[in-house]
Amino acid sequence: MFEPVLTKYVNEPGGHTLDFYVQHGGYQALKTALGMTPEAIVDTVKKSGLRGRGGAGFPTGLKWSFVPKDNPKPKYLCVNADESEPGTFKDHVLLERNPHLLFEGCVIACRAIGARTCYIYIRGEFYHLQKQMEAELAKARQAGYVGKNILGSGEDCDIWIHRGAGAYEAGEETALIESLEGKRAQPRLKPPFPAVVGLYGCPTVVNNVETICNVPLIIEKGHEWFAGIGPDKNTGPKLFCVSGHVKKPGVYEAPMDTTLRQLIYDYAGGIRGDRQLKAVIPGGSSTPVLMPDKLDTHLSFDGMVAAGSMLGSAAIIVMDETTSMVWVAKNLTHFYKHESCGKCTPCREGVDWLYKILDKIERGDGEPRDVELLLSVCDNIGGKTLCPFGDAEIAPVLSTIQHFRGEYETYIRTGESPVQSDFRAAEPVSAH
């Protein structure tokens, strides 16, 4: 199995502390980076092939190079720690167990893009992590790794942790910026992109926690080392979260040429109760479900697209044979209905309708035309919203209909779920 680097020390007692981090070679990459020019740092990250770990997989070095050098305004780095895609919990582990790797990455990234302030936007639900992170950040500041005149180099970089208050949409980069400015987390029209007009109207880079955590490793071990891990154009170590009906749910670090089968059966111990696998969501709730015949696909950005889905945030939700796919679509649509920011009509209205149709089917009141109606409503949402939320919310509905249309039709015809799930409550309790 792959030797972890990002999560090497996560299970060590005290592994999150400054002393432990420094003793195990921490902040060495920062010293190296302080001796490099910003251009050299960007170039190294570009050569490593690092792609953003938040979902879209955009090349990180390229994103950094979009920040205009001649703009007199201050520049900002925002770290997206608003992890809230259902099934995703990889950043939680890094924030909880390896915060100094993140702080070190932040300072290096700030130097690369010419920023002197970094905000770590942490989701409100992670307050228990924030307290510990604040304490560690204070120690890093005290030791001269963060703040004014870092390690006597003349470089300044302040890191502040900004707490959100519960909004999935805040994970979208422009919505995150709006939220940081003290407003509703609603997306902005792009262009202009944040690299030119971002936080407070200034050039801003928004990166995911895992992306930033890779930066010190690239500086320390070299871009050749990073580029040598995993398949072409999908380089470096990757965190995968496996949850649902598996024996050992958790975060696993592996290169992106690992297959879905290896991750589910070797890393996560296989299906709970040794039941049959029914379907897998490979990259968080916004990615289309895959059938067991795709188990031998590589878990890379490109491999997942070829298989008809997306790697997204690499959040694998495993469902066994006892799972009703109509209920899965309803459960996830409830999430999207709850979290739609309301800015775009197709998303705001459409997802509400999707939920109501699915709820009607689930209650046994479905009509034969409902499947077509669901598809038609999805068609009126996809590609018609400012941000990718609209596409995300239709993925569970479209892909479950694509693969399990018979299940929908049986449910509508008989008024009962063809699949009995023992993890469901006898009576619905939801308050909607």
Added chain:
Amino acid sequence: MSFHPQMPYGEGWHKSERFIPEAGADFAFTPEHRAQLEELCTHYPPERRKSAVISALYMVQAQQGHITGNAMRHVAEVIGCTPADVEDVVTYYVMFFTKPVGTYVLQVCRTLSCALNGAEKVTAELCKHLHVKPNETTADGMFTVMEFECLGACDRAPVIMVNNEHWAECQGPGDVATLVDGLRAKGLASLNGCHLVKERA
């Protein structure tokens, strides 16, 4: 007019409502909270104090349990924005309580990974045990039960968040009585928290 020609527009299919929190008693931050807020404002450029509005609202909640109209007006005054700006934020984010809640707010994650691991049963058991429905508070004002969307700890499913700041993880329906009794007896100290090392050791 319909956005989609085939969608029925009967009663209950489309409803929008605007919720305005009650005015409540007069509100002002304690000197400690006020000082804390001023320190937080220094994290942002001086003309961007509005960035601290979420933090200010958390402080209101810490001080009086939920957010009222008067508290929103005070926050607007202190931050230097309009009351409408504050209301915009309060009514958007899910972690602000706009109605009185119990001493302990138990929010059960209901999203897919937790649901696949029995979260519905946990909510049902909690409601049965405390004789409430979701979003209701027990008669003694001790507990409020709510459902919550993804908490981002799917490996420790099902997860319950208590008072927006504390977690109880891997809660099966059978653990509900222990959780409630523990909170009654020892308060928040009874929670298992979020300790990866402790769990995996």
